[in-house]
Amino acid sequence: MPVLVIAEHDNQALKTATLNAVAAAAQLGGEIHVLVAGSQCATVCEQAAQVAGVARVLAVDAPHYAHALAENLAALIVKVGGPYSHIVAPATTTAKNVMPRVAALLDVAQISDIVAVQSADTFVRPIYAGNVLATVRSADAVKVVTVRTTAFAAAAPQGASAAIEALEAAAEVRGARFVSQQLTRSERPDLTSAQRVISGGRGMGSAENFALLDELADKLGAAVGASRAAVDAGFVPNDYQVGQTGKVIAPQLYIAVGISGAIQHLAGMKDSKVIVAINKDEEAPIFQVADYWIVGDLFKVLPELSGELDKLQQN
Known part of the structure; x- marks a missing residue:
């Protein structure tokens, strides 16, 4: 069965963390599809289609995905995720907000912050602040997995030419709305990707x-x-x-x-x-x-x- 990777982006560029998630997904053995949900994010879809190892990009463009609200994004992932054996995302702030909701809606246990893939159903993840590594085997039909980006070398950003398939958006979830954000602007490298x-x-x-x-x-x-x-x-x-x-x-x-x-x-x-x-x-x-x-x-x-x-x- 294919593997679904959730792209992380800002509607303009694909985040490096997605490349690490793709690298982890490649070890699961299935064809890799990337879900890009955003608003006016055609450029991100094109970037995702070029990532080495990606076979298909699922593009969902709607205003209520502009800020990756967990309620809206989780509902979409569950709608799209039916055919997939694994749903994979980088263990970033955004994914930590979204993926537990996905796991709950699917009634499965999330496998968080993995640092190694032993097989399609067995993973290694740190516990006790990284002092112990636990090997976890999941019997769930769908594995909801977040990936510690530092544990997997990033997939090459170019090398593929995947097909881009436009999908319909899920209905906007009522009760949650984006109000505002305060961003720290800096010309320095991003903390998560700086050398x-x-x-x-x-x-x-x-x-x-x-x-x-x-x-x-x-x-x-x-x-x-x-x-x-x-x-x-x-x-x-x-x-x-x-x-x-x-x-x-x-x-x-x-x-x-x-x-x-x-x-x-x-x-x-x-x-x-x-x-x-x-x-x-x-x-x-x-x-x-x-x-x-x-x-x-x-x-x-x-x-x-x-x-x-x-x-x-x-x-």
Whole structure:
């Protein structure tokens, strides 16, 4: 049976997380179809049709899919999902909102945040903040699966020429409507796809002090993240949060500044290729997972690092 992948997008471009979901779906053995639901999203459909491994794109264009409201999107997925053995989505904020509703409507158990596919009905997923890997086998007729994007290399964005099939929209669900959104605008790379990330914790002391990270991030071409403690303290917005209850990332370089290393934060970044920790507490748990570390006052270390980067760029 074919596998249905739910595309994540902003009505203009396909999100990289979809490519990771396609890569995971490819290991399930069935033909891969991608559902693109949005408003004026023809460009996204064309991009999805080019992703390596995709055989068909199901396009649903209607105004009530513009903001991926869970109520509307879940109803559509259930309507479309009948012929599919698996319904797969990346484990992003959007999918965490939509897919449990899909599983409930189908009366099946969701298989969340998988990091490996052993067979069409058996998956590996982390539990206890990633300290234990559980092997899960599902007997449900339809498997509703979310994929930890850092665990699967992204499918090639080009290489296919899938057919695009337009489908009718499901009826708009009453009782839920989009009111407004507040977006953080930045010229820096997106946190979930950046190759370099510098994150601050409660040790930054204030929102104003995050300017030190901003300066260093601009010189490194990095995204800026934060621990839950820094977000809870109001230093930065929620979408900066890295961790079990935030974003799970695996950049080439992760710099943790003033972050003690709580388990829930480590769950979101410990798969990073190189981890650098800066903390004045030499017994901070973050040092146990760091490849390189600096024990010192971050308000002295960061300006020194910034100065050294200036010297390198001048040379």
